[in-house]
Amino acid sequence: MSEGTMQRRVQRDQRAKRLNRVLAGAAAVPVMLVAAGCSSDSGSGDSADKAAGAGASASASASPSPTVQAAAYSRLPEACKVLSKKTLEDLAPKAKSGKEGNSDDISTRASCSWDSLDNNGVKGSQFRWLNVSMLRFESDAARGAADKLAQEYYAKQVQDAQAVEGAKATASEPVTGTGDQATAVHYDLKKKEGTFKQQTVVTRVENVVVTVDYNGAGLAGDKTPSGKDLLEDAKRAAKEAVAAVSEANGGGGGKASGAPSKSPSKGASKSPSKSPSKSPSESSGKSASKEAAKPASKKPVAKS
Template identity: 70%
Template sequence: MQLRAQRDQRDPQAKRAKRLTRVLVGAAAVPVMLVAAGCSSDSGSGDGKDKAAEESAASKSASPSPTVQAAAFRKLPEACSVVTKKTLDDLVPKGDSGKEGSSNDTALRASCSWDSLDDNGVKGSQFRWLSVSMLRFESDVARGEGDKLARDYYQKQLKDAQGVEGAKSVKTAPVSGTGDEASVVRYDLKKKEGTFKQQTVVARVENVVVTVDYNGAGLAGDKTPDADDLVKDAQKAAKEAVAAVTKANGGTGSEKPGDKPGGKSSGSPSASKTPSDAASQSASASPAKSG
């Protein structure tokens, strides 16, 4: 009986010890499970960020490259043939064949000039100088569409003509029926040889800018030419040059503003020299021939 009582006293203690052990073991296992769950959660978050970055990179690589509308005209006519022989006979009656300007790419930039000295002996001389220059602008992704670049250059040419050093009585007027837009700048320029009447017609047709310079002077006592007549002559030459540009690109040469004959291109041209300087140089040199 005594032994059984002792066993009964020991058994509850043993049972309590076993239960305590199980509780402690279970409590120790909880942090391990929490840590494992935390690691699993972090791993899933990182995978999501990487996936989002990959999708963003793929989206950027799939984006289309920037484009720009191709320019309408892709070439220029031969510069010395843009004005008809009849017009040349009227504007530079004693002139020789045209002098083609230098250009590293005549499809982008071309020019031609003519000069005439009608020597009337003791009555003096009549001097004329005509220049036609053409500049074609190609479309470029970085710089923009060709016709926009041509419009900007058109405005620059007008500003340059209006700001010639020594010019007197400067007047600017629009010119109709010549390309998409055109204007004439006229002024007087006094030189030691006489007073020169200068006309500059600037015209734009699509992505090409045509600049016509025409000046005249009465030298050695001859009368000064009528400026209005010279303006009409310059406008006629400009109209023919614009028509030649259109025809060279598949048009008939008689399109109205807004018509667009075929032609595509891309790139950008270099700037051309202002023709007014060359006109003054030629006019200064030619009178010496008359003695």
């Protein structure tokens, strides 16, 4: 074989190898394109899923928050001014002035008490103790409407008054013509100073609960006052206090004298809750007779 022939054969082999490499490269291109296409499709699907999720989240966040009806009453009257001068002269004739109870916010919680001791020396003495406390509730999206919260507290106050330790002849009765709900609880407390006739009237008017405590005793041998008369006096004080709450709020909402309110609360409790609450009596006297006059109660467990 000549040298020229061998050279041509080598050239043909080299061209064949180059052609094979070109063909191999051309075959790989579609594979890469297919892989790229799959990758692109996958990314598009993920983006769509993410977009759908974001839309759902935005829709959920755009949903309106639950709302509750606004409270009917936004303020309380001055506690020591809720009773008329005439009523104070009749119920606590020897009281020089009312003692305002401690409160972090008098627009929400307020109270006032009066001590009266008619000392007749060897003929004995007549003691009277009067306390008016008011608690106002605000509507809360988590806890509920203000009037419903007041209704629950009202039931607890009644239950608390009915469960005083050492009370004798405890009795309860509904009171009409005062607020949206009203209950009177009365009983006797025998102390070394004498027998104290306790009267508690719990009233709810819209989102405010008013509690009137009134008791009397004949000391040093004087006669025990009439429980019936004291109860009527306590009801009188409760009615005036409820009217003062309504007046402090422009006379709107609730009912102070028995007239139906525009939107009376439903579900009035016939059987008060058994849960204890704060004592209706929040003031403390300095003398032993004053301490004995105040109704005992269970330790409070809840706020308003």
